[in-house]
Amino acid sequence: MTTRRFTSIVFSLLVGMGLAPDAWAQNYPNHRPITFVVPFAAGGLSDVPGRILAAEMQTRIGQTIVVENRPGASGMTGAQAVLRAEPDGYTLLVNALADVQNLHYLSVPYNPIKDFALIGMVADGPPVVLVVNAKLPYKSVADIVADAKANPNKVSFGTSGPATSPAIAVTQLNALAKTSIAQVPYRGSGPAAGAVVTGEVQGAFVFYSNARPLHEGGKVRALAVASPQRMPNWPEIPTMTELGFAGFDHRGFVGLAAPGKTPAPIVAFLNKHLNEAIKSAAFRQRVDPLGMTVPTDNTPEKFAEFMQREITRQAELAKLSGHTPIERKQ
Numbered sequence: 001m002t003t004r005r006f007t008s009i010v011f012s013l014l015v016g017m018g019l020a021p022d023a024w025a026q027n028y029p030n031h032r033p034i035t036f037v038v039p040f041a042a043g044g045l046s047d048v049p050g051r052i053l054a055a056e057m058q059t060r061i062g063q064t065i066v067v068e069n070r071p072g073a074s075g076m077t078g079a080q081a082v083l084r085a086e087p088d089g090y091t092l093l094v095n096a097l098a099d100v101q102n103l104h105y106l107s108v109p110y111n112p113i114k115d116f117a118l119i120g121m122v123a124d125g126p127p128v129v130l131v132v133n134a135k136l137p138y139k140s141v142a143d144i145v146a147d148a149k150a151n152p153n154k155v156s157f158g159t160s161g162p163a164t165s166p167a168i169a170v171t172q173l174n175a176l177a178k179t180s181i182a183q184v185p186y187r188g189s190g191p192a193a194g195a196v197v198t199g200e201v202q203g204a205f206v207f208y209s210n211a212r213p214l215h216e217g218g219k220v221r222a223l224a225v226a227s228p229q230r231m232p233n234w235p236e237i238p239t240m241t242e243l244g245f246a247g248f249d250h251r252g253f254v255g256l257a258a259p260g261k262t263p264a265p266i267v268a269f270l271n272k273h274l275n276e277a278i279k280s281a282a283f284r285q286r287v288d289p290l291g292m293t294v295p296t297d298n299t300p301e302k303f304a305e306f307m308q309r310e311i312t313r314q315a316e317l318a319k320l321s322g323h324t325p326i327e328r329k330q
Contacts, residue, residue: 028089028266033064036256038094039078041071045207049123049254050094052286056277067094074102074163076109083110087117087259089266094122097165097252100310104318105163113307117262119270120298121306122254122278126291127227128166128189129211130240131220132203133196141223141243144203148179156182158192158204166192166205168317169226169250175320176245196220205250208234208291226250231291253310254292255303271300 036054038047047069054065070078075098085091099112130141138144148155159167162185170183184201186192193210195201197219205226212234215222224240225231226248240248256274258267277283278294287294295302 028269029061029063031063032090033066034061034089035091036065036067036094037078037082037091038067038069039071039075040069040096040098042069045126045209045252046094046096046254048290049287049292052283053094053122053256053274053277056280056283057273060273060276074098074106076102076106079110079112082257083115083259085259087262089258089262089270091259092119092270093257095255095257097310100307100314101163101165101168103311104314113304113311115260116257117260117267118300118303118307119256119258119267120274120300121295121303122256122274123287123290123292123294124253125227125251125293126208127225127231127249127251128169128205129208129222129226129237130169130203130205130224131193131196131211131215131222133199134218134221135199136202136221138203138221138223141240141245144223145173145177145179148177148181152180153182155179155203156184156201158186158195158201158206159183160189160192160206161185161187163321165250165252166207168321169205169248171321172248172250172317173240173245176248193220207252212291232293233288233291249313253306255307267300271298274298 036050038050040046051067054067058065070081072078075096079093079095079099082091082093093116095112102108132138132144138147144155157170159170161167166189167183170181173179174181184195186195189207189210192204193206193214196204197214211220211222214220222237224243225234225237226240228239228241228249230237230239256270258270275298284294
């Protein structure tokens with residue numbers, strides 16, 4: 001019998017005896033590796049900050065933290081794996097915006113707030129960036145909107161696929177500008193950015209990590225960022241909001257969550273060390289280049305409130321695409 005299996009049996013027995021929450025939490029963490037489940041492939045927008053967090057928390061907790069990628073079903077495969085794990089603080093989910101967006105486009109068999117013990121936000125962002133091919137004459141968002149109106153079948157944007165932030169951003173732009181920019185799906189933000197460079201499409205909303213190197217290399221021209229304020233490390237690029245597109249906010253986020261019924265002392269312990277990690281100079285130095293910002297008031301309750309606001313906001317954005325919120329677990 002493996003140590004993990006034995007521990008699982010003991011935990012179940014303690015739950016049955018009504019002893020698990022206090023008895024287990026007092027000894028946490030107890031010389032066992034903690035697993036961060038990232039529900040997307042390695043190198044993605046949640047994987048990179050998740051690994052940075054794991055390294056920083058590991059030094060503070062004094063416990064090995066292993067990052068395990070469990071991609072599939074738009075993040076639901078990894079999330080369900082965490083839900084099936086024992087609520088003992090040793091299996092945690094690195095959650096992201098997809099947990100919220102999925103509710104409005106897919107049949108999700110769980111509630112991303114109520115079925116988990118939320119620990120806290122890791123980082124906010126990055127926003128998507130509107131880029132165009134640098135050889136084209138578009139110098140502003142107004143230029144490409146004017147061309148799209150004058151030539152309805154001419155302008156197309158690459159996206160990361162249906163129901164992703166870049167695709168939703170194009171839909172919102174069409175709704176606000178009264179244009180009909182076509183969407184061409186690619187297998188991620190990187191390939192969509194590449195399609196702008198080669199001229200397959202005129203523009204795209206792509207993630208900051210894809211946009212900035214190409215902009216600085218003269219391959220694309222960044223016209224605007226989809227965040228409420230200008231990015232501190234890229235202040236020369238205006239926001240869509242200041243250009244007249246109200247409510248144009250398409251940022252990601254990364255958080256940390258445990259299975260539901262995880263004892264409160266364990267959640268508090270993890271929140272404490274999460275906040276210590278993300279406030280460290282080492283963490284900030286590594287996430288700033290990703291275009292991400294670190295939360296200040298970061299409690300499980302505040303994170304739950306943030307996610308609930310995002311659920312409401314994403315529902316409104318889904319309606320622009322002709323979607324209605326799918327009936328989901330409450």
